[in-house]
Amino acid sequence: MASVTVSHVTKSFGNFPALSDISIDFSDGGLYSLLGPSGSGKTTLLRLIAGFSFPNTGEIHIGGSAVERLPVEKRNIGMMFQNYALFPNMSVYDNVAFGLMVRDTNKEEISKRVGDVLELVRLTGYDRRKPHELSGGQRQRVALARAIIFRPKVLLLDEPLSALDKALRLGMQVELKRIQREIGVTTILVTHDQEEALTLSDKVGVLKDGKLLQEGTPREIYERPATAFAASFLGDANLFKGRVVSGALELDGGSCLRSLDVLPEGGTATCAVRPEKISIVADDEVLASDANVMEARLDDIVFAGNSLNYLLHYGDIPLQVFAQNHEAAELVPGQLVKLAWYARDTILVEA
Ligand SMILES: Nc1ncnc2c1ncn2[C@@H]1O[C@H](COP(=O)(O)OP(=O)(O)OP(=O)(O)O)[C@@H](O)[C@H]1O
Ligand SMILES: [Mg+2]
Structure with a gap:
């Protein structure tokens, strides 16, 4: 069980309320998309779930246990953040293996796991390449491989596909959904791309000014938007x-x-x-x-x-x-x- 539950979470920077009383259930193994304009609090919410910062009030549970005061490394979360960067001088293999190496995993185990995860993201045979020898979509898949090599219970993706052109993005959306299903990881995706949210998600939440305006299946939000904002933000x-x-x-x-x-x-x-x-x-x-x-x-x-x-x-x-x-x-x-x-x-x- 690795559902994520956010209850009455508030986060302010100085006296600016970046998140006000947010409550969301992210179901086990589901893909939930957070949608909202720039500055609405999407990244802030992911950072709280990951443990990069702590809420002012409220609770966060992962798999039923309270985690809101636990540090990042105790939460077993895979992340791919906005403006992710690969290590430019390291091979694909080393980029993916990096997190395991610093954790002192033995060589054979590392090699097996890197092989498995590269197969999952369809990059078998690319392990000796450097990031500059890859296409944008391939680099993105390396970053994804790096995020899931720990076999995290929860995967947080902050606009993972925004750097790609439309054709590549569509291809990667299909891949992402396949990988997410295959490993059954509870996934929270932040995206600006409404089509991406509609096609990938089991559930969508619309944020505005640090508040959750509406949540539901993509179809519910599209067919029954609760506000004029949600109607124009998701679809025309x-x-x-x-x-x-x-x-x-x-x-x-x-x-x-x-x-x-x-x-x-x-x-x-x-x-x-x-x-x-x-x-x-x-x-x-x-x-x-x-x-x-x-x-x-x-x-x-x-x-x-x-x-x-x-x-x-x-x-x-x-x-x-x-x-x-x-x-x-x-x-x-x-x-x-x-x-x-x-x-x-x-x-x-x-x-
Ligand atoms: N460390 C910080 N200190 C002060 N203000 C911050 C900090 N981090 C975020 N904010 C503010 O909180 C608000 C929400 O920021 P956040 O990064 O969560 O937005 P976002 O929804 O991810 O936007 P975008 O789509 O542009 O990435 C913004 O107004 C931002 O300026
Ligand atoms: Mg952001």
Whole structure:
């Protein structure tokens, strides 16, 4: 058992609260992603879990034991931090073996373990190379090998793939997930990359200003964002702010939007609609009886290969609509188009 539990953890630097009352359960063997803007406290939280600094208040348990006052070396945690560095003059083998050598593990054992872990990260045969003789993705895998050679119970990864270009990053994401599953290590991943968080994680937590705004499966957070911030931070969102009249959201331009959520009568509210949930429809198209319909001005069509991104305005509200790249309608910027989507895709994010 190596679940990690953070309970009511607070961490301040001077009187700046970097983390306020954070409680998260990281389940045994799961991959949990922490998402949030720069400065939201992601690295601070990982450092507390690792033992590089101590919380002001609150508790941290690993596998059921309180660790918040234990030093780093007593926690059995593998880490790959933002701006990790390999030793440039040392071979791949020595880089990976380094931690075991300083721990006085015997030579045969070291050689066996380095061999195993290099196989796991698919770098068998690269052990004599120096870091400068490797590609970016290979270097990243050496760093990962170094982090897991101790067979840690917990693996902390702080933007491990951010230095890679998109193609390499996608390849490494698949590798990372495979390795994580194979060794079954409880993993906490910090990433700025929303696609990475959505595709890799069992669970995602959204941090902002040192607070946990929302957590859930990637699907839950994507489909049911609890705040306008979460809606726009994870994925793209069209945000409509209006007055609630007879249970519908009345916008400044006159359109009334229906939602399956209960909107607060008489007040103002904001609803989010994902760009791929909206369709551009023909005037005579038959729509669901509770569909939301609005007319918007088309500003531009961005060709994105497999999809087309329509940029529009409804009054002064900027809108995006994503469509698959097929059966392209003959639309020209400047024209008015009719948009439609289901009431159920209109999500209340702020009341
Ligand atoms: N040792 C420190 N002393 C003072 N302030 C700090 C210290 N470490 C972090 N902070 C502050 O705490 C806040 C959270 O920092 P943290 O590094 O956790 O952010 P982050 O979410 O990892 O951001 P990024 O995405 O940019 O890496 C920031 O405002 C930062 O300036
Ligand atoms: Mg950070």
